[in-house]
Amino acid sequence: MPSIPAKPPRLTGEALCAGYDSRRVLDGVDLTVAEGKLTILLGPNGSGKSTLLKTLARTLTPSAGRVYLDGQDIHRRNTREVAQRLGILPQGPTAPEGLTVRQLVGMGRFPHQRLWQQDAERDARAIREAMAHADVTEFAERSVDALSGGQRQRCWIAMVLAQETDLILLDEPTTFLDLKVQVDLLELLSRLAHEHGRTLLVVLHDLNLAAAYADTLVMMRDGAILRQGAPRDVFTAANLKAVFDLDANVIRDPHSRRLVCVPTPGVHAAATSSPAIKGVAP
Ligand SMILES: Nc1ncnc2c1ncn2[C@@H]1O[C@H](COP(=O)(O)OP(=O)(O)OP(=O)(O)O)[C@@H](O)[C@H]1O
Numbered sequence: 001m002p003s004i005p006a007k008p009p010r011l012t013g014e015a016l017c018a019g020y021d022s023r024r025v026l027d028g029v030d031l032t033v034a035e036g037k038l039t040i041l042l043g044p045n046g047s048g049k050s051t052l053l054k055t056l057a058r059t060l061t062p063s064a065g066r067v068y069l070d071g072q073d074i075h076r077r078n079t080r081e082v083a084q085r086l087g088i089l090p091q092g093p094t095a096p097e098g099l100t101v102r103q104l105v106g107m108g109r110f111p112h113q114r115l116w117q118q119d120a121e122r123d124a125r126a127i128r129e130a131m132a133h134a135d136v137t138e139f140a141e142r143s144v145d146a147l148s149g150g151q152r153q154r155c156w157i158a159m160v161l162a163q164e165t166d167l168i169l170l171d172e173p174t175t176f177l178d179l180k181v182q183v184d185l186l187e188l189l190s191r192l193a194h195e196h197g198r199t200l201l202v203v204l205h206d207l208n209l210a211a212a213y214a215d216t217l218v219m220m221r222d223g224a225i226l227r228q229g230a231p232r233d234v235f236t237a238a239n240l241k242a243v244f245d246l247d248a249n250v251i252r253d254p255h256s257r258r259l260v261c262v263p264t265p266g267v268h269a270a271a272t273s274s275p276a277i278k279g280v281a282p
Contacts, residue, residue: 047220085165087108098145101142
């Protein structure tokens with residue numbers, strides 16, 4: 001019986017080098033984003049997370065290496081084709097002045113529209129569902145620039161969701177969001193991966209949320225991937241020290257069974273060298 005050829009991974013970067021002008025940021029990065037999973041990219045400020053996301057999404061051209069989207073060099077695909085398969089929310093996006101939330105979310109539909117062929121019903125449904133998922137329906141007719149930072153961030157997330165791509169790349173989508181809304185967003189991203197088979201690559205700064213929700217954690221430092229794997233394998237005190245230079249304990253919450261990082265800077269120093277504060281038990 002002839003064997004069925006293996007399906008190529010949805011998104012792969014091979015030996016990627018990229019940067020800005022003469023400054024190289026990524027230095028030979030290899031990454032395959034697992035299909036139908038939530039992959040979270042962690043790393044200190046300036047470690048190259050956004051640069052990697054932009055390179056994988058074709059916003060930035062690598063100086064060496066290749067990005068493959070569904071097995072084909074992403075640079076050989078046309079822009080519309082890429083936008084129908086891959087949606088990206090960059091860091092700190094800005095909307096044209098006066099745009100309403102519904103109009104902004106509707107921009108996510110552009111890759112699916114042609115002058116002579118539009119499916120108004122499908123567009124309207126996608127916009128409606130994306131606004132409901134991101135919880136921005138109540139702001140639909142308001143101007144984006146009259147919203148708070150967190151409300152605006154949710155509108156951008158809705159725009160990416162309206163694009164209805166199987167691959168979603170989000171750069172720090174929880175910026176400006178309060179903790180409850182951050183958790184709601186991660187629950188949504190987790191459902192998109194596990195119930196709807198979407199493939200997500202998300203940059204986050206919150207280590208505990210990353211460990212709680214990621215199927216795979218990818219840890220970057222100085223333009224290279226230092227560690228990657230399931231949180232139970234890579235979310236360790238030793239790795240947090242190696243990647244972030246962070247002194248921390250990693251413990252398992254007995255109720256949720258989730259891993260939690262507790263920073264411990266200067267714990268030993270305080271116990272041994274700082275004078276006791278009068279009246280306060282050590
Ligand atoms: N447009 C740009 N022009 C020149 N240098 C840039 C540009 N964008 C980023 N850099 C530099 O590239 C390096 C990596 O930046 P990048 O934004 O990829 O890091 P990051 O890990 O996403 O950081 P952060 O967590 O702070 O968002 C940094 O030293 C940064 O100063």
